[in-house]
Amino acid sequence: MSEEKNTDRYTKETQLIYGKAHSMKWDYDHHVVPPITSSATYRLDSAQRGAQGFIEFAHTTKETKNKQPILIYDRLGEPNKDILEENLAYAEGGESAVSFACGMAAISGILGVLTKSGDDIIAHRTMYGCTYSLLTNWYPRLNISVQLLNLHDLDMLHSAIRQETRVIYFESPVNPTLTLLDIGAIASLVRQINETRSEEERIHIVVDNTFATPYCQRPLELGADFVVHSLTKGIGGFGTDMGGVVIGPEKHRDMLLLYRKDFGGVLSPKAAWPVLVYGLPTLSLRVQRQIETTMKIARFLETHPKVKAVSYPGLPSFPQYELAQKQMYNYEGAFAPGTLMYFTLKSDSPQDSRDKGEALINTIADNAYAITLAVSLGHTRTLIEHPGSMTHSAIPAEEQVQRGMDPGGIRLSVGIERAEDIIQDLEEGLARI
Numbered sequence: 001m002s003e004e005k006n007t008d009r010y011t012k013e014t015q016l017i018y019g020k021a022h023s024m025k026w027d028y029d030h031h032v033v034p035p036i037t038s039s040a041t042y043r044l045d046s047a048q049r050g051a052q053g054f055i056e057f058a059h060t061t062k063e064t065k066n067k068q069p070i071l072i073y074d075r076l077g078e079p080n081k082d083i084l085e086e087n088l089a090y091a092e093g094g095e096s097a098v099s100f101a102c103g104m105a106a107i108s109g110i111l112g113v114l115t116k117s118g119d120d121i122i123a124h125r126t127m128y129g130c131t132y133s134l135l136t137n138w139y140p141r142l143n144i145s146v147q148l149l150n151l152h153d154l155d156m157l158h159s160a161i162r163q164e165t166r167v168i169y170f171e172s173p174v175n176p177t178l179t180l181l182d183i184g185a186i187a188s189l190v191r192q193i194n195e196t197r198s199e200e201e202r203i204h205i206v207v208d209n210t211f212a213t214p215y216c217q218r219p220l221e222l223g224a225d226f227v228v229h230s231l232t233k234g235i236g237g238f239g240t241d242m243g244g245v246v247i248g249p250e251k252h253r254d255m256l257l258l259y260r261k262d263f264g265g266v267l268s269p270k271a272a273w274p275v276l277v278y279g280l281p282t283l284s285l286r287v288q289r290q291i292e293t294t295m296k297i298a299r300f301l302e303t304h305p306k307v308k309a310v311s312y313p314g315l316p317s318f319p320q321y322e323l324a325q326k327q328m329y330n331y332e333g334a335f336a337p338g339t340l341m342y343f344t345l346k347s348d349s350p351q352d353s354r355d356k357g358e359a360l361i362n363t364i365a366d367n368a369y370a371i372t373l374a375v376s377l378g379h380t381r382t383l384i385e386h387p388g389s390m391t392h393s394a395i396p397a398e399e400q401v402q403r404g405m406d407p408g409g410i411r412l413s414v415g416i417e418r419a420e421d422i423i424q425d426l427e428e429g430l431a432r433i
């Protein structure tokens with residue numbers, strides 16, 4: 001392998017294509033892209049080397065970091081996901097990354113490592129439906145309490161923090177309403193409280209950055225401790241495979257690896273490979289194009305007579321436009337308001353709103369070419385869905401309204417098609433309802 005190259009003088013966009021110039025994880029020097037690996041178990045050569053492998057696993061030291069790992073068994077570690085993890089940490093500006101089978105495995109992984117029976121988690125009250133279900137259905141069974149709060153209200157957050165609180169968890173932009181939480185402000189409040197606490201009692205901030213992708217927002221730079229992503233979404237980008245990742249301080253890496261070893265939830269190398277070879281290298285290209293298109297669609301919808309409101313952080317009418325400009329920026333520092341929007345239709349009542357939203361989605365499902373009715377997001381194809389009855393159906397309908405969700409609210413995840421084609425499909429759909 002060639003000498004370590006100084007990659008710092010290259011832009012992040014180029015670094016996303018190449019990753020680390022020199023990885024200790026695997027010697028594939030004569031392949032231009034890392035080959036796909038497919039081996040559940042590894043030859044250990046001698047009992048001594050096998051034993052050494054088990055000693056070194058999840059035992060990060062300066063020494064183990066700078067030598068090739070002894071590969072033992074896929075669930076512990078293997079080249080494709082090990083290299084992907086290095087590149088994901090790089091993309092997010094974090095020290096270390098641990099991959100998981102999907103976003104939910106990553107979320108339960110980091111919460112599993114940071115909490116135990118008797119602890120308390122505070123989360124923003126609006127979030128992805130399965131995360132809501134994890135927090136409200138499963139953690140109480142483990143004697144972990146969960147407080148769902150409006151984290152826009154920092155005074156309320158301050159007074160809700162208990163001695164047992166270990167995690168503050170949220171998404172920004174929030175799924176599906178696209179409202180933002182002020183990552184820097186929450187981090188500075190938590191930093192103050194942590195100054196009075198021992199290391200074991202520290203509160204950690206975990207941000208689900210799936211909506212923004214690291215191209216648009218890097219919460220670690222803003223003071224968060226951990227970032228989680230569903231790699232199934234914007235980072236994977238092509239919608240072919242599921243994956244998840246936790247990115248954060250090196251000192252937690254070993255615990256995350258041990259957790260993943262024992263609870264399972266391992267990312268398959270066959271799912272890690274497309275993220276490594278297609279997803280990350282095209283991230284900036286895709287997201288740049290998607291942002292431009294999202295902006296055009298948001299402007300079109302905002303002026304449409306049948307549309308009540310459009311929530312997109314890139315619109316000057318967005319209530320938190322200033323905050324958006326402060327915390328959503330790309331690697332070059334330019335405003336990067338993301339690739340998703342949430343909009344509502346004019347209606348006479350909540351039921352009418354829901355009926356109209358469903359009618360629009362159904363006519364698009366029947367007639368559109370450049371928009372697909374499907375959950376998921378961050379895809380090359382534009383996807384439309386109704387969060388109230390789909391991705392967020394785990395949240396009871398009355399609570400959805402309390403949490404800022406409109407009964408007829410529609411989520412649009414913009415793909416890489418040309419803007420005019422998507423707008424044409426929306427225009428025709430709106431004309432039919």
Ligand SMILES: *Cc1c(COP(=O)(O)O)cnc(C)c1O
Pocket residue numbers: 102103104105128130131171175208210211229230231232233242243244377
């Ligand atoms: C999809 C999604 C998840 C869950 O990810 P999976 O890969 O489907 O497990 C978590 N958070 C957000 C914001 C998501 O959109």
